[in-house]
Amino acid sequence: xxxxxxxxxxxxxxxxxxxxxxxxxxxxxxxxxxxxxxxxxxxxxxxxxxxxxxxxxxxxxxxxxxxxxxxxxxxxxxxxxxxxxxxxxxxxxxxxxxxxxxxxxxxxxxxxxxxxxxxxxxxxxxxxxxxxxxxxxxxxxxxxxxxxxxxxxxxxxxxxxxxxxxxxxxxx
Amino acid sequence: xxxxxxxxxxxxxxxxxxxxxxxxxxxxxxxxxxxxxxxxxxxxxxxxxxxxxxxxxxxxxxxxxxxxxxxxxxxxxxxxxxxxxxxxxxxxxxxxxxxxxxxxxxxxxxxxxxxxxxxxxxxxxxxxxxxxxxxxxxxxxxxxxxxxxxxxxxxxxxxxxxxxxxxxxxxxxxxxxxxxxxxxxxxxxxxxxxxxxxxxxxxxxxxxxxxxxxxxxxxxxxxxxxxxxxxxxxxxxxxxxxxxxxxxxxxxxxxxxxxxxxxxxxxxxxxxxxxxxxxxxxxxxxxxxxxxxxxxxxxxxxxxxxxxxxxxxxxxxxxxxxxxxxxxxxxxxxxxxxxxxxxxxxxxxxxxxxxxxxxxxxxxxxxxxxxxxxxxxxxxxxxxxxxxxxxxxxxxxxxxxxxxxxxxxxxxxxxxxxxxxx
Ligand SMILES: [Zn+2]
Numbered sequence: 001x002x003x004x005x006x007x008x009x010x011x012x013x014x015x016x017x018x019x020x021x022x023x024x025x026x027x028x029x030x031x032x033x034x035x036x037x038x039x040x041x042x043x044x045x046x047x048x049x050x051x052x053x054x055x056x057x058x059x060x061x062x063x064x065x066x067x068x069x070x071x072x073x074x075x076x077x078x079x080x081x082x083x084x085x086x087x088x089x090x091x092x093x094x095x096x097x098x099x100x101x102x103x104x105x106x107x108x109x110x111x112x113x114x115x116x117x118x119x120x121x122x123x124x125x126x127x128x129x130x131x132x133x134x135x136x137x138x139x140x141x142x143x144x145x146x147x148x149x150x151x152x153x154x155x156x157x158x159x160x161x162x163x164x165x166x167x168x169x170x171x172x
Numbered sequence: 173x174x175x176x177x178x179x180x181x182x183x184x185x186x187x188x189x190x191x192x193x194x195x196x197x198x199x200x201x202x203x204x205x206x207x208x209x210x211x212x213x214x215x216x217x218x219x220x221x222x223x224x225x226x227x228x229x230x231x232x233x234x235x236x237x238x239x240x241x242x243x244x245x246x247x248x249x250x251x252x253x254x255x256x257x258x259x260x261x262x263x264x265x266x267x268x269x270x271x272x273x274x275x276x277x278x279x280x281x282x283x284x285x286x287x288x289x290x291x292x293x294x295x296x297x298x299x300x301x302x303x304x305x306x307x308x309x310x311x312x313x314x315x316x317x318x319x320x321x322x323x324x325x326x327x328x329x330x331x332x333x334x335x336x337x338x339x340x341x342x343x344x345x346x347x348x349x350x351x352x353x354x355x356x357x358x359x360x361x362x363x364x365x366x367x368x369x370x371x372x373x374x375x376x377x378x379x380x381x382x383x384x385x386x387x388x389x390x391x392x393x394x395x396x397x398x399x400x401x402x403x404x405x406x407x408x409x410x411x412x413x414x415x416x417x418x419x420x421x422x423x424x425x426x427x428x429x430x431x432x433x434x435x436x437x438x439x440x441x442x443x444x445x446x447x448x449x450x451x452x453x454x455x456x457x458x459x460x461x462x463x464x465x466x467x468x469x470x471x472x473x474x475x476x477x478x479x480x481x482x483x484x485x486x487x488x489x490x491x492x493x494x495x496x497x498x499x500x501x502x503x504x505x506x507x508x509x510x511x512x513x514x515x516x517x518x519x520x521x522x523x524x525x526x527x528x529x530x531x532x533x534x535x536x537x538x539x540x541x542x543x544x545x546x547x548x549x550x551x552x553x554x555x556x557x558x559x560x561x562x563x564x565x566x567x568x569x570x571x572x573x574x575x576x577x578x579x580x581x582x583x584x585x586x587x588x589x590x591x592x593x594x
Binding site for chain 1: 321350351358359394553587
């Protein structure tokens with residue numbers, strides 16, 4: 001089951017309407033606008049709740065996404081590159097979010113640094129096609145993954161704090 | 173300075189000598205010449221004699237026909253590589269291999285690849301090995317991810333024009349390890365009206381399956397949630413701490429064997445091709461069933477192929493009153509009587525009783541329902557939402573919710589700029 005916090009977050013992210021993937025030309029543009037609107041709203045909400053934790057942008061076709069995500073522990077900010085492609089079968093299938101620099105550092109990853117999602121993610125995504133978008137994938141997939149894996153990676157000394165690399169703890 | 177230069181010269185000379193020796197050693201390996209025609213002559217130099225014996229024994233009518241066929245293998249991992257090797261040894265005409273991954277030492281618990289190939293692309297490494305095993309086979313390899321927009325078009329093109337005669341390949345074999353890639357293969361095959369096989373091994377390594385998909389005639393991969401073999405393990409207590417997936421060379425080899433066996437039966441027209449065949453390794457149990465298409469499938473190419481198939485069937489029916497009823501259908505009917513689904517469901521599945529799809533009177537198939545029900549030992553990986561598209565509202569659904577974002581009057585560029593400025 002999804003934890004209460006994640007559930008609350010999910011409920012606050014706008015649902016999307018247009019069932020269109022990157023091969024659908026005009027409809028995909030409509031979908032992309034919904035994606036961006038939902039993401040903007042989600043990030044703004046995170047900021048207002050002092051829980052800002054990622055930034056994303058895409059190429060102009062909206063097929064390749066990249067950005068940063070970060071995790072704060074003991075007032076130190078650990079930041080990672082995040083990237084993914086939108087699969088041709090999107091939104092029937094979710095994007096596969098990857099943190100390439102952690103590839104090979106944890107068993108909770110598939111090849112290429114794609115994060116290993118919980119058993120709950122895929123059923124939940126499947127039940128919410130086409131209403132779930134990238135913002136939902138971040139909230140339901142990457143957020144909980146970071147919360148579980150990064151403390152463990154820090155603990156094991158696999159991830160170390162980079163002075164200045166992560167920027168200030170307080171998000172700007 | 174001069175001294176170190178002298179040292180380097182010596183080192184080069186020694187390395188050159190070593191390289192020359194290595195080359196000579198490689199040249200001394202016997203490479204088999206191409207064989208123009210398959211012969212059934214039993215001599216120790218004929219790699220096809222035991223295969224051609226199938227013909228003499230009356231199992232296969234015309235084994236040589238295998239040389240006319242082209243097979244596309246998507247995913248050259250634990251199942252795909254072994255599949256490709258079996259087809260190569262059988263003397264298939266042409267193989268197309270698709271995979272974006274590299275060989276890693278972490279793959280060495282599986283068959284086929286060897287430690288010295290670590291770092292090479294899987295398709296290049298595989299083609300090298302396979303060509304040495306059988307130079308009569310033609311290979312075409314593509315080192316990319318088929319699920320991205322750019323590659324997908326190229327993938328579709330090769331499936332439709334990649335055969336020995338530059339037509340559609342004879343069969344596509346999905347040997348990938350993830351849902352996204354399976355869905356991409358499904359989309360391509362529905363669109364191209366391409367017959368294919370799906371294969372898979374569970375993440376706990378103790379079950380697997382193969383599924384035969386003929387667009388319009390059988391269920392497509394999107395007609396129902398993925399069908400998986402019930403593992404007798406309570407999925408809720410399955411420990412997934414610290415790992416994504418386990419794998420065994422045994423399970424993968426068995427699934428590859430079942431897959432290629434059915435490919436051979438399909439191509440060379442002998443025996444019966446399984447529609448869905450599961451493998452439960454813990455019980456050595458092989459459930460099988462026929463999976464019919466879902467008229468309300470989300471994939472519109474699937475629905476179109478179903479209409480085409482129904483029309484063609486109608487024509488056939490008028491032409492001849494043949495078509496023997498399939499024995500499996502009776503078996504299915506029995507299944508519904510005691511268990512409307514014949515399945516166990518995952519944690520989050522709604523527990524309220526559902527209408528029995530086997531009631532037979534309902535004209536509309538519930539979405540997500542497997543048309544015709546499920547055989548014992550096979551279940552759906554998860555449930556899908558109700559047909560009415562009602563807002564998910566319960567805990568069970570993992571409900572979510574605010575309204576959709578207001579259809580923005582702003583352009584996409586403006587939204588992108590806003591996102592960037594946050
Ligand atoms: Zn379908």
